[in-house]
Amino acid sequence: MQNRLLMFYGTECSHCHDAEPIIDKLAQELKLKVTKLEVWHNSENKKLMVKFDKIKCGGVPFFYNEKNGKALCGNQSEAVFRKWMKGD
Template sequence: MGERLIMFSGTECVHCKEMDPLVEQLEKETGLKVEHIEVWHNAENTAFLESIDKNPDGSVFCGGIPLFYNEKTGKKLCGNQKYEKLKAWALGELK
């Protein structure tokens, strides 16, 4: 695995669009880059999402988007988040 910060999203996803300004703020404040991966119109990306969207026991973690994934820490966030939690996730400070 790499060290990417990933936001799985969909082109028409309203909840994803609501998170875009917070992701932009995060990138400006921290200098980090969040890679957007579109899953509604790309089967390969959907398969990647499904491989990530799992709990340790193999059950589904989120089952929807946006799903945020920190490759370095393995931490995931499901759905819309408050800015401080998103920032903690990106900085590897999420407990």
């Protein structure tokens, strides 16, 4: 299965804006694609986030790795994001 990485965010979310440059940097470095889905103004994306939110994050930023089912809630360190993106 492809290592599909999802970043759920809100347009006006400052925490999401803080995480985005780290995610973009790592995606480029690891040659991975992160699909970014806005949830505050898109109900379909919100439904998808709720479906994947087994850790009960309930907010954004929320990150989900479809390959291994690992989720992250909120901003993380670069090391934690790297591990999540690699599927470790």
